[in-house]
Amino acid sequence: MTLPNDWPTSTDRRSLLSEWTTLGVGGPADVLALPRTASEAAALLSACAERGVPWRALGKGSNLLVGDEGVRGVVVSTRDLRSLDWCGEGRVRAGAGVATSVLLQEAMRRRLGGLECLVGYPASIGGAARMNAGGRWGEVKERIEAVVVIDGDGTLREIPAAECGFGYRRSALAGRLVVEVVLALPEAEPRETVERIRAIQREKGAAQPLGLPSAGCFFRNPPGSSAGRLIDEAGLKGRAVGGAVVSDVHGNFLVNRGGATASDFLRLVDEVRSTVARVFGVDLVLEVEVWGAGSVPARA
Numbered sequence: 001m002t003l004p005n006d007w008p009t010s011t012d013r014r015s016l017l018s019e020w021t022t023l024g025v026g027g028p029a030d031v032l033a034l035p036r037t038a039s040e041a042a043a044l045l046s047a048c049a050e051r052g053v054p055w056r057a058l059g060k061g062s063n064l065l066v067g068d069e070g071v072r073g074v075v076v077s078t079r080d081l082r083s084l085d086w087c088g089e090g091r092v093r094a095g096a097g098v099a100t101s102v103l104l105q106e107a108m109r110r111r112l113g114g115l116e117c118l119v120g121y122p123a124s125i126g127g128a129a130r131m132n133a134g135g136r137w138g139e140v141k142e143r144i145e146a147v148v149v150i151d152g153d154g155t156l157r158e159i160p161a162a163e164c165g166f167g168y169r170r171s172a173l174a175g176r177l178v179v180e181v182v183l184a185l186p187e188a189e190p191r192e193t194v195e196r197i198r199a200i201q202r203e204k205g206a207a208q209p210l211g212l213p214s215a216g217c218f219f220r221n222p223p224g225s226s227a228g229r230l231i232d233e234a235g236l237k238g239r240a241v242g243g244a245v246v247s248d249v250h251g252n253f254l255v256n257r258g259g260a261t262a263s264d265f266l267r268l269v270d271e272v273r274s275t276v277a278r279v280f281g282v283d284l285v286l287e288v289e290v291w292g293a294g295s296v297p298a299r300a
């Protein structure tokens with residue numbers, strides 16, 4: 001795809017998406033755009049709408065499997081949307097590209113807490129809001145007041161949390177570009193926050209394969225059940241296709257043990273799903289978002 005001269009944002013030619021996802025697989029985007037401000041992003045999406053160019057939003061790529069053939073159109077990375085405005089009384093407006101680890105640290109410096117549930121997720125706050133990231137220790141929606149998005153036609157608007165459709169690893173923010181998240185954080189003694197963080201890190205370190213490239217949990221937990229346990233009890237731990245392998249540590253983590261391709265992961269996903277369906281009669285649904293790949297339907 002050739003870019004028009006008046007393309008309203010900076011672009012990055014290193015568009016191989018394997019470099020932009022934690023799984024480390026995936027082909028190129030036609031264009032990888034890196035808007036630096038919300039208005040630049042709005043101009044970009046209007047330009048896409050006018051020209052009929054498809055676009056997709058990319059955070060830190062930690063919940064994403066991109067097909068080996070890549071994706072057509074524009075991938076809009078929120079990496080450079082990094083503003084962080086502390087407005088008093090625990091309120092912060094964070095650019096979508098702010099790393100959750102940075103937000104956590106900066107909050108702690110201000111004696112604020114409430115984001116410990118995000119420890120260990122290599123996420124951006126925009127992506128965390130989009131997926132309502134979290135787990136046993138809480139979900140990010142508990143701290144979100146509003147989300148600023150750009151709609152497909154380039155309109156910028158602020159959506160109150162109550163209208164964001166937050167649920168279990170989902171929101172109604174798909175198809176929009178999250179550019180800013182407004183959070184309200186409670187006061188917290190830094191020492192106590194650090195203790196909570198360490199406890200979560202210890203639990204995660206023991207239960208999850210944090211040393212290998214992964215996309216976190218691959219499948220949603222079926223209602224009242226655990227995808228990891230089902231995969232484990234179906235005897236799938238250690239099952240590999242090429243460089244993609246079901247972790248020995250946690251069954252719901254499919255990891256890249258080196259040299260994996262997206263098709264390795266997609267074949268492994270098929271095998272895991274069909275085995276779990278045969279053994280337990282449960283149809284696992286992907287939590288990870290799949291781009292391209294003409295592949296497994298995400299059905300999220």
Ligand code: EPU
Nearest residue numbers: 135136137207216217219220221226228229232249250251
């Ligand atoms: N289990 C097994 N074998 C395994 C994995 C798990 O028997 O291989 C058992 C565990 O012993 C436990 C149960 O299954 O009794 C549930 O496992 P775990 O406590 O690890 O939690 P999970 O439901 O698998 C969820 C989230 C994680 C989050 C943890 C902790 C989902 C799909 N996963 O995992 O989130 O870190 O709780 O809060 O909801 C993610 O979203 O990417 C993610 C990793």
